[in-house]
Amino acid sequence: MNVSMILDMAAEGFGDRIVIGRAQDGLTPVRLRELAVGGARLIRAAGADALVYLATNGPAFAVAQFAAAHAGVPLVPVNYRLGEEQLDALLANHPRALVIAAPDQDAAPRRAGLPVRSPAEWLAEAAANADADPEPAPAPDTPAVLIYTSGTTSAPKGVVLRHHNLVSYVLGTVEFAAADPAESALTSVPPYHIAAVSNVLTNLYAGRRTLTLDQFTPEAWLALVREQRITHAMVVPTMLARIMDTDGLDRSVPSMRSLAYGGARMPVRVIETALRSWPHVDFVNAYGLTETSSTISVLGPAEHRAAVASADPAVRARLGSAGLPVPGIEIEVRDVTGEPLDAGETGQIWVRGEQVSGEYVGQGSAVDERGFFHTRDRGRLDADGYLHIEGRTDDTIIRGAENIAPAEIEDVLLRHPDVLDAVVVGVPDEEWGQRIEAVVVPRDGAQVDAGALRAAVRGTLRGSKTPERITYWAELPRTVTGKLVRRDIVAALTAPENGTKGQT
Amino acid sequence: MRPRVGQMLASTVDTTAVVVVRCPDSELDITCGGAAMAEGPATGAPAGTPDPDRLGGSLLGKRYADEDLGLELLCTKQGPGTLAVNGVPLPVKTAKPLPASD
Structure with a gap:
C-alpha cells in the first residue's frame, strides 16, 4: 500500500481522462505514470535520497510526487519564500537531494552544490526517460513526503509522512472514481502545504482534474474558476475573506459546486457572507494538520446550511466548528494531566488513526502509548460530537x-x-x-x-x-x-x- | 492467514488484487475464485483456474466488506473471481460519500 498504487488504479480505471492541468492540454493518469517512471529514473541516476521541490505549484509538482514515490525517496516541498539563511539550513539536512527549483529560486541549492532542474527541465527530462521500466513499489513504511512546519510558534520541524499514512487518508475519505468527468478542482495553496500534497492524491483517486493557481489574487482566482469551469476548490480563510471583501469584483461562479476551507480559523462573518453570496455552493470546513496527513474532521454542506438557518444556539454554533471526525479517526479532548474530558469541556485535542504520523525528523514518533498524537490545539467536543477549535495551546x-x-x-x-x-x-x-x-x-x-x-x-x-x-x-x-x-x-x-x- | 491493515493480497487463479483496509486480529480464510489468496503483490501468471461456481467478479476501486467480522478489502485490480472470507462471498460495501475537503 503506497502512493504509486493510487496512480496505478487511476491509470487502470480512467487512464485517458485529463486529471492534471488545463482541460485543453493536461495530463492523463497514463501519461502521469509514464512521467513518474521517467522522473524516478532521473532520481536514481542522480543517486539522490530525496527530491526537494522549491517552486510554485503546477504539473511538475504532481509528477515530482509520484516520481519520488516510484523511486522510494521522500518528496520534500520547501517554502520558496524563506530567507537565505533558513533555506541554507534546511537544504543542509538533504545533502544528497535532487532539487527542482524555479530559475529565480535556485541560488540556495546551487550554493549547496546540489543538482538542480527547473520545473520545465524536470518535465522534459522525465518525458525523455518515460520508457524506463517501473521499479518495484516501495514498502508501506517508507517515508513518502517530508514537510517542514511553518514555524509560526517554534523552529520549523520536518514532519515525516509515510506511504501508509497518506494512502490510509485517501482510502478513508475518498471513493474511487466517484467524480464525474466534468469535475475539476482548483488548488491555491503552495506545494509546501499539506493540502497541496493531499489534493493531488485525493482528487486523482476520485478522478477529478486538478488545476493550480500560482499567486493568489481574488481577481485571478475568480477568472480561472469561470474560464476552466471549476467545480471544486480549496482555499484558506484569508483567501475567502479577500474574495468576499474586495470591492467591485464580479463574484459569479456558476460552475462551482463545492468549496472547502481550512488551514486557519474562519471568521464567522466571512463564512456567513459567502453562504449568502453563493447559495448554490456546498461549503466544507476541513480541520487537519501536517502531522495527520491533512483532514481529520469535516463540517459538511448540510451542516453549514442547517447552522445558518437555525434558531437553536447549539446548532448555530456549529458554523464555527470543525465538524465530525472522518472515518478511521478518533479524537479525545484531555486536560493538562492527560485525563479525557467530558463533552463541553475545553482542553487539549489528541487524535489517533492510521493517517496520523506524529513523527518528526530526528525525533521519532510523538504519539503516546495509546497511539494518540497531541495536536497542540485547544478545543472541545460538543454533546453531538462536533469539534470546536479554540486556538493553539502555545498562544x-x-x-x-x-x-x-x-x-x-x-x-x-x-x-x-x-x-x-x-x-x-x-x-x-x-x-x-x-x-x-x-x-x-x-x-x-x-x-x-x-x-x-x-x-x-x-x-x-x-x-x-x-x-x-x-x-x-x-x-x-x-x-x-x-x-x-x-x-x-x-x-x-x-x-x-x-x-x-x-x-x- | 492473519491479515494486516495495508497488506496486499493477490489471487492465485485470476488477475484480482486487493489491499486490506480494515481487519480483525484473527485467522481468516480469504479466497478469490475459490482459491486462497497469496500474501503480497501479484507475482505473475495465475497458478490455477477459478472455481466456475465462484465467478461473481470484483470491480476496481470497490470495497468488499464483512461488517460482522470487521473485514474490509479494497479492490486494486479487478478480476472474474468471487472474493470470499471463510467461504462466504463478500458483498460490495455501499459508500457513504464524504464531501471533498482538499
Whole structure:
C-alpha cells in the first residue's frame, strides 16, 4: 500500500481522462505514470535520497510526487519564500537531494552544490526517460513526503509522512472514481502545504482534474474558476475573506459546486457572507494538520446550511466548528494531566488513526502509548460530537494566574461589522506576567471606536479578558497559508517606537 | 492467514488484487475464485483456474466488506473471481460519500 498504487488504479480505471492541468492540454493518469517512471529514473541516476521541490505549484509538482514515490525517496516541498539563511539550513539536512527549483529560486541549492532542474527541465527530462521500466513499489513504511512546519510558534520541524499514512487518508475519505468527468478542482495553496500534497492524491483517486493557481489574487482566482469551469476548490480563510471583501469584483461562479476551507480559523462573518453570496455552493470546513496527513474532521454542506438557518444556539454554533471526525479517526479532548474530558469541556485535542504520523525528523514518533498524537490545539467536543477549535495551546495568554485563549476574544472583535481582521496577543507585563493587547484592521475608511470594542468584549466575556490596548494596523502579518505570525505581532507591539502609537 | 491493515493480497487463479483496509486480529480464510489468496503483490501468471461456481467478479476501486467480522478489502485490480472470507462471498460495501475537503 503506497502512493504509486493510487496512480496505478487511476491509470487502470480512467487512464485517458485529463486529471492534471488545463482541460485543453493536461495530463492523463497514463501519461502521469509514464512521467513518474521517467522522473524516478532521473532520481536514481542522480543517486539522490530525496527530491526537494522549491517552486510554485503546477504539473511538475504532481509528477515530482509520484516520481519520488516510484523511486522510494521522500518528496520534500520547501517554502520558496524563506530567507537565505533558513533555506541554507534546511537544504543542509538533504545533502544528497535532487532539487527542482524555479530559475529565480535556485541560488540556495546551487550554493549547496546540489543538482538542480527547473520545473520545465524536470518535465522534459522525465518525458525523455518515460520508457524506463517501473521499479518495484516501495514498502508501506517508507517515508513518502517530508514537510517542514511553518514555524509560526517554534523552529520549523520536518514532519515525516509515510506511504501508509497518506494512502490510509485517501482510502478513508475518498471513493474511487466517484467524480464525474466534468469535475475539476482548483488548488491555491503552495506545494509546501499539506493540502497541496493531499489534493493531488485525493482528487486523482476520485478522478477529478486538478488545476493550480500560482499567486493568489481574488481577481485571478475568480477568472480561472469561470474560464476552466471549476467545480471544486480549496482555499484558506484569508483567501475567502479577500474574495468576499474586495470591492467591485464580479463574484459569479456558476460552475462551482463545492468549496472547502481550512488551514486557519474562519471568521464567522466571512463564512456567513459567502453562504449568502453563493447559495448554490456546498461549503466544507476541513480541520487537519501536517502531522495527520491533512483532514481529520469535516463540517459538511448540510451542516453549514442547517447552522445558518437555525434558531437553536447549539446548532448555530456549529458554523464555527470543525465538524465530525472522518472515518478511521478518533479524537479525545484531555486536560493538562492527560485525563479525557467530558463533552463541553475545553482542553487539549489528541487524535489517533492510521493517517496520523506524529513523527518528526530526528525525533521519532510523538504519539503516546495509546497511539494518540497531541495536536497542540485547544478545543472541545460538543454533546453531538462536533469539534470546536479554540486556538493553539502555545498562544494561550497567562494573565496573573488566569489562562486566556486569544481566540474567544478575537471572535468578539471580529463580530464588529467594521472589523476586517483582528488578533489578540499576550505582551510581557511586569505586574501581570502578560497583559492582553489587540490589533484590529478596520474596514477601509471606517472608524472603529476602541471604547466600543472593549465594551463588547467586557459585555460578552468578562473584565479580565478585555484588551488593555487596541492598536490599528492596515493588515496583520500572516503566512501565505493564512496563519498569523503572532511573535512578529508581539515584537512590533513591544518595539520602543510603538509605545504610544496605539489607541486605548 | 492473519491479515494486516495495508497488506496486499493477490489471487492465485485470476488477475484480482486487493489491499486490506480494515481487519480483525484473527485467522481468516480469504479466497478469490475459490482459491486462497497469496500474501503480497501479484507475482505473475495465475497458478490455477477459478472455481466456475465462484465467478461473481470484483470491480476496481470497490470495497468488499464483512461488517460482522470487521473485514474490509479494497479492490486494486479487478478480476472474474468471487472474493470470499471463510467461504462466504463478500458483498460490495455501499459508500457513504464524504464531501471533498482538499
